Amino acid sequence: MGVVYQAEFQYSKDGKELALTRTLPDGSQDTSPVNLKEISELEEICRDYKWNQSLDLSKQIGARLFSILNGDRQTLIRALEEADSYGECLQVILKDEGAPSNLPFELLYNIDFLVPSRIHLIRRVSDRGKKITSKTENRPLKILLMACSPQDVEPVLEFEKEEDTIFEVTKHLPVEIDVEDTGSLDGLGERLASNKYDVVHITGHADIDKKGEPFFLMEDEEGLLAQVTPSQLWKKLDLNLPRLVFLSGCRTGEAPEHVAAMSFAHHLVKGHVPIVLGWGLPVSDRGASFAAKKLYFELSRGENIPDALLRTRYELFEHYPDWSILRLFSDGTPLDVPLVKVGQMPRPKPRELQYTYLLSSQVKVLEKGFIGRRRQIQQGLRCLKRDTGKVGLLLHGTGGLGKSCLAGKFCERFKDHTLIVVHGDLNAYTFREALKDGFIRGNDAEGLKALEEKEEIPNIIRKLCPSAFQKRTYLILLDDFEKNIVRIKEGDLQICAEAVPIMEALLRYLSYSGKMTQLIITTRHPFSLTFEGKDLVKEKLESIGLTGVYKKSSKSNSSAK
The missing domain is CATH 3.40.50.300 (P-loop containing nucleotide triphosphate hydrolases)
Structure with a gap:
């Protein structure tokens, strides 16, 4: 896909030094040391979620992150200029390993925020799928919506409104949407055992425990709380792997502050789910619903995932602060191939x-x-x-x-x-x-x-x-x-x-x-x-x-x- 710029952080064996290797669009590489104090300061600032509500603080963080990726040789600026010359967005691939990669690079700022309009930021978990030949289907987009709302868990999510909104915005587009109502692992498994979907969308509460383990609050057979780990969810998804999983729950894209800890989304991609979307911080109900509505509108009309996400993020940028905490994780599967063909005639639903x-x-x-x-x-x-x-x-x-x-x-x-x-x-x-x-x-x-x-x-x-x-x-x-x-x-x-x-x-x-x-x-x-x-x-x-x-x-x- 177009012009690519790759960044990979690497610690020395003793953990006292940090280097950043940049792979430029022409394939050449540039490696330089990274100031650990700068990384520590940024981590400390980002521990306070208030940055997501402050435009000025977001700009400051974004400018410092841009400076880190750009380096003194202006490699990121040069890559952006090359992408501009082709009339394309720059694809920035961030190797998603280690603490530095958990910083909110979606905030990249140079004169303006770049990710809502000029950069596709992809957190690459592995290269497992880079040789896969993806296929564009000549049929409606197939989505499975699943809401998890266990009894006695607050706040109660307005998942019905999110469901209605997605149905309404895709009403005249070629898309087939199923709804899984149990909110349980077994219910998801029953669906996937007999149905193939392009997208599985799971909405609900999620968090990270004191040991640094991410979890999703799903339901059991009686609607009571069931705390689900990434490996448990992956076993069900593996029955019929979708192209994209959207974990619309708080912190599903955030890595805990533990050595070698990984986010829920990262875990799923490690388990061979090709592409996962998650939220890097707590997200508002309205922001999450807005993102889902826009994303599925774009995907169902034949946009590829990065372009659909770019449009989604741009619209979020205009209305909600949540635009910067939406994170895309990938196993290297080509992303420039749309899930479904453009120009399909709507069919009776x-x-x-x-x-x-x-x-x-x-x-x-x-x-x-x-x-x-x-x-x-x-x-x-x-x-x-x-x-x-x-x-x-x-x-x-x-x-x-x-x-x-x-x-x-x-x-x-x-x-x-x-x-x-x-x-x-x-x-x-x-x-x-x-x-x-x-x-x-x-x-x-x-x-x-x-x-x-x-x-x-x-x-x-x-x-x-x-x-x-x-x-x-x-x-x-x-x-x-x-x-x-x-x-x-x-x-x-x-x-x-x-x-x-x-x-x-x-x-x-x-x-x-x-x-x-x-x-x-x-x-x-x-x-x-x-x-x-x-x-x-x-x-x-x-x-x-x-x-x-x-x-x-x-x-x-x-x-x-």
């Missing part, structure tokens, strides 16, 4: 089609802005994905609590499933029409043929479950089911006569589909349906009760990940 169909079916859903139901989403997804004894979910609670919105979120997560929706009254006519509509949209000839048979709907359901419902993926949504419940005033809640046979058939036979087709019901009033002495509703549906959402105040402007 399953997620948006799901919401379009739900809205046209009179289901009151929110495509964005739905927050505060993480634990219910996790509970529901565990049931829909793993519990073979259940055929679906019963979402119940008083009006206005977001039952339909929660159902919509499940439909979004199962965006590859064809929806079969009945809003309100459930009877032979409404269900048959919903089936017909679903089979037409799913191009399911077998399902349509079954509907042509002159049989009662319960018998048709019984035949569909081991056939069409087993061969394809459907999600049956019965929304506002309270309209089918009678004797509410008497307190003896019962399903109306027209709905009973359909409900009975669904609850009895959907298990024959092998969880390829499942059921979601929203209702203000929980109910029961007894068959042969057993309550089918209790036995076959996971009950999720919704109450008022208690939202703690969130200082998103300043809260750090």
Whole structure:
């Protein structure tokens, strides 16, 4: 990639002397001693995170770092001039070993800050991937978003807003985005075991312990805190290594103040993840979300990683101080090759089609802005994905609590499933029409043929479950089911006569589909349906009760990940 300038710090064997070897664009090298006192002073200044909030102090640090890399032979200035003559940014490769390399070289300053506009700064962990021939894919960019928000960990991150923002900014671009909701290592592993992504984006809290070991605060199966090490995360990523991992958590790009200690991002690249982005200090929620939004916008339209990061950093520079703490770590894999081809035509997105169909079916859903139901989403997804004894979910609670919105979120997560929706009254006519509509949209000839048979709907359901419902993926949504419940005033809640046979058939036979087709019901009033002495509703549906959402105040402007 273009004009390259490489800098490598090397301590003497006794650690009393430090030298810097500069490799110039023409391949020649220049080695000179570095003043250890200057490095120590810079390290001391940077221990106080206030520099990130001070423009003047950032300029001072940046100028001193520029002077170190430039040397008395003006090598960096000459390299910049050469890059300018080609109309390119200069690629500065910093060998990422030892304490000096942890200094914030993203602040490089000479008349102006250079990294937001004239320099690609790359922290090279190894040369493992330098001979790899990267390929640009002629398909949409594939991203996996994963938020980690364990219970009782403060501050609570506004990850839903970040998710909505990324979906919105890439709405008209060729990108496919999946969301991993468990926030757990096992959940990530399940995704990567069967899916290949260009980018894995993990957002959450991260830190460094007293021993100098970096860790990420993820979740266990119950949503409780699980402290994850770089090696644990790498084992899951290795199931299907992405081209880029973005660790959007505090200090994921910062090396601890210990001998030979490495940052979380550095560890992952050592473990053969090609490229990792991390934050060198605590980062604001808004800064992190802004960076993700801009980065994925640029990558999805065919920009390579350094150019996308340059644009991202420039936009951050205009709005947030976090621009200087975003760090890129690499194993030498060529970075000038875009992940996906430029100029692709946008394609219909399953997620948006799901919401379009739900809205046209009179289901009151929110495509964005739905927050505060993480634990219910996790509970529901565990049931829909793993519990073979259940055929679906019963979402119940008083009006206005977001039952339909929660159902919509499940439909979004199962965006590859064809929806079969009945809003309100459930009877032979409404269900048959919903089936017909679903089979037409799913191009399911077998399902349509079954509907042509002159049989009662319960018998048709019984035949569909081991056939069409087993061969394809459907999600049956019965929304506002309270309209089918009678004797509410008497307190003896019962399903109306027209709905009973359909409900009975669904609850009895959907298990024959092998969880390829499942059921979601929203209702203000929980109910029961007894068959042969057993309550089918209790036995076959996971009950999720919704109450008022208690939202703690969130200082998103300043809260750090």
